[in-house]
Amino acid sequence: MTLYGGQGDPARTMALLWRAHSPATEDAPRQRTGRAAPGPKQGLTVDAIIEAAIAVADADGMDRLSMRAVGDRLGTSAMALYTYVPSKRELVDLMYDHAHAGWPQTYPTGDAPRSAVLAWADDLWDRYLRHPWLLQVSYARPVLGPHEQSVLESLLGILHGADLPPQSLRPGVSALFHLVRGAAQTAAEGRAAAAATGTSDQQWWTERSALLARLAPDFASRFPHSTALGGASSDMDYDPVRQARRALDGGLRLLLDGLLPPDD
Amino acid sequence: MTLYGGQGDPARTMALLWRAHSPATEDAPRQRTGRAAPGPKQGLTVDAIIEAAIAVADADGMDRLSMRAVGDRLGTSAMALYTYVPSKRELVDLMYDHAHAGWPQTYPTGDAPRSAVLAWADDLWDRYLRHPWLLQVSYARPVLGPHEQSVLESLLGILHGADLPPQSLRPGVSALFHLVRGAAQTAAEGRAAAAATGTSDQQWWTERSALLARLAPDFASRFPHSTALGGASSDMDYDPVRQARRALDGGLRLLLDGLLPPDD
DNA sequence: GACAACTCCGTACGCCGTAAGCTAATGTCT
DNA sequence: AGACATTAGCTTACGGCGTACGGAGTTGTC
Structure with a gap:
């Protein structure tokens, strides 16, 4: 929790x-007391x-x-x-x-705010995967320290250059944080689960499917779209970190399509 | 945690x-044992x-x-x-x-997948605010139950109708979940903090600012963009739930701009 | 030398999840 | 009908947790 x-x-x-x-x-x-210091x-x-x-x-x-x-x-x-x-x-x-110390003060933008945002997101992703417990601390916390503040400040610095509609700034910032954090959480927990159980990702996934097929034989008819989505192709990547990272990259692309003009 | x-x-x-x-x-x-049942x-x-x-x-x-x-x-x-x-x-x-029981099986799409997604997100937001502890349970968990599965299935049903590029589907789904979940978490925790301390949101915010001004007098020069963003206008809304909800609406708009054709 | 302020930290309390094992209830089998 | 295996219900207890409390020892000022 x-x-x-x-x-x-x-x-x-x-x-x-x-x-x-x-x-x-x-x-x-x-x-704390203004006075001297015995003891x-x-x-x-x-x-x-x-x-x-x-x-x-x-x-x-x-x-x-x-x-x-x-x-x-x-x-x-x-x-x-x-x-x-x-x-x-x-x-x-x-x-x-x-744990947020040593954050880059600025990201080079030039004419390419998009790649600067991606670099920022990449740094944050790395930070979270290096200290996965960060994701277990609420980020809605209102007591901000100087290092966390730098993370926000650097993102705002990037977006300041891009000419966003002003009403897009706050939602864009929130959304970027939520996407990175959510994806990193998925990755970190998948990684932790694999380490804890000791079974490989693929092995674990097939066991789960077999179990589900036995317990809920009507799964495919009740959840056709989920079944289609989960349909394993032969080149499926079971590594949860890579999966989450791909989802993050895709999500950022979609979000930035709505937020920024394309880099060129 | x-x-x-x-x-x-x-x-x-x-x-x-x-x-x-x-x-x-x-x-x-x-x-569990195949046999009868004494006891x-x-x-x-x-x-x-x-x-x-x-x-x-x-x-x-x-x-x-x-x-x-x-x-x-x-x-x-x-x-x-x-x-x-x-x-x-x-x-x-x-x-x-x-806690995910009773989820709508489908959302009416017609020609408007965008509003269907918004309705889905609204339902999920409500669910999270009604059971805020849901946000403290990892959602990267791979053991899905039938009711959680319905939440995913209904979203997939909506997106199935809209003709997305296939590589956008997974990232889009992940991003939608992350956005709603992140925003709801911000809202729920802000609400809980207000309830726990007993001070009004506005009062609490001004106290915090005063404290910060004293402890970090150079805040404005070190974090100019954050300062500008936090700049309180006179009609500022301090309610954390409304704030988070506005951020969610804006974030969804941005994401859906990248994901979907506009409804008409 | 007295004293106040302060650090350090041992002890203890009331929580927690749950292992182990006892008691009593219930079914089946002889 | 009686014996017996199985099971639910529950008590007790263990090792962990955060931290309140208060005593002991150390250091500065007067």
């Missing part, structure tokens, strides 16, 4: 999200925690991400993290933003 | 999914469990859906459910399919 973000204390979360990037708030829980030195940093958490999620998946697991990786306990991070939810928010 | 479905024993899951709809397997765990009468049914679980998810959200909660609602314990359903994962799969 989707993990909803942005639910803790918004001020605290946003301070953490924008902390290093803002000239105003230098850093740290330490600074032991801090042994961890928020960034170290974020990176450890991302490492856990990348390696073992979001299901296995727990405060205890992050603590283990850092050689401490789960509770030690709570000095730096108010809760797991906030940590996920921070992970989410951090 | 997204709950991955379709991971239990596929044969058992599919038998449950297609059970009532198939002439072959009459029903029930009872029947106490069964006091529950799979359908009752599914419906109770959906009621819990509708009322309290997916986070609060637990086997114990479903058991409580049925006046029994959590463990009593395991006679009927192999695990929570399978139960979620069954819930997912069941």
Whole structure:
């Protein structure tokens, strides 16, 4: 199920999200009271925690991400993290933003906004497949961090050059995000399913068909169009990542036909 | 985080999914051994469990859906459910399919496939907003039940009439699903956030802006396009559901411009 | 030297999914 | 009628989770 973000204390979360990037708030829980700073030195940093958490999620998946697991990786306990991070939810928010770091500031457009959009989508697709747990964090979250913001900003930069009808901008942006995200999710989950069950994609698919044929022998007559669509041609590609990627490319083509003038 | 479905024993899951709809397997765990049926009468049914679980998810959200909660609602314990359903994962799969029940078999197309697609998308949007937890179940799941299958089948029926280039069919279908699902997710989560915090959408938005202005005073110069996009006009609509719906309508328009000939 | 502020973190609580196994009910077979 | 295999229902319990709470130890200021 989707993990909803942005639910803790918004001020605290946003301070953490924008902390290093803002000239105003230098850093740290330490600074919260305006006064000095007694007490032991801090042994961890928020960034170290974020990176450890991302490492856990990348390696073992979001299901296995727990405060205890992050603590283990850092050689401490789960509770030690709570000095730096108010809760797991906030940590996920921070992970989410951090995983979008290093995004290109701009994409070369020239006279070809279409290929720039495709490059942007390709980068986002890569990012999602590299950190599939990103797709399990709600993207309707309203607490945006600086790195996520860059992803949006770079797309807007591309579209700014193309002369869109102004009322197409917002829907176009939403649609592009939804398409990439949806396709990447399909790909990531197909890949994960194959890895989890250990059966090849083709093998798995034929087993499923046999089962369906037995349980629902009238399938073909009840769902003729689905049957036609699923009809396996001999050169069928069972790899879920390639399938999803092809669907994404096609979907982007259709959408951009409606959105942009053709590159030339 | 997204709950991955379709991971239990596929044969058992599919038998449950297609059970009532198939002439072959009459029903029930009872029947699994070919032999007769000693032991106490069964006091529950799979359908009752599914419906109770959906009621819990509708009322309290997916986070609060637990086997114990479903058991409580049925006046029994959590463990009593395991006679009927192999695990929570399978139960979620069954819930997912069941929540798509009653889908229109066909949409009137006439010469207007475009409006038929829009009606289909509208129905799906409604369904998602009525059962927002559906959006937290992965839709890349390959174990399809009969009701989900009808959703796809009806769309294919519409598109069959329009003469699409054949290579546009799959990407078009994927894109339509992704658009509706993405928009509904944005809407549902915005709605949930407003309900959870108790602040009005407008109030919440202005607080967020003030916070951002303080933490990242250089926001406008670093993200000029985002700033321009977010620029609040006086007649701005803060309601997240309406916003997402408008984005969906616009996105569908763009996509269908690329996909279909205009209705007339 | 006193004290306040702070970090660190062990313990514990109430959740969760579900494995294991007992009890009692029911059918078939002798 | 009685024996017995099979099954549903359910209790108990285990190992996980997020995190509240509070004690212990460390560091700065007065």
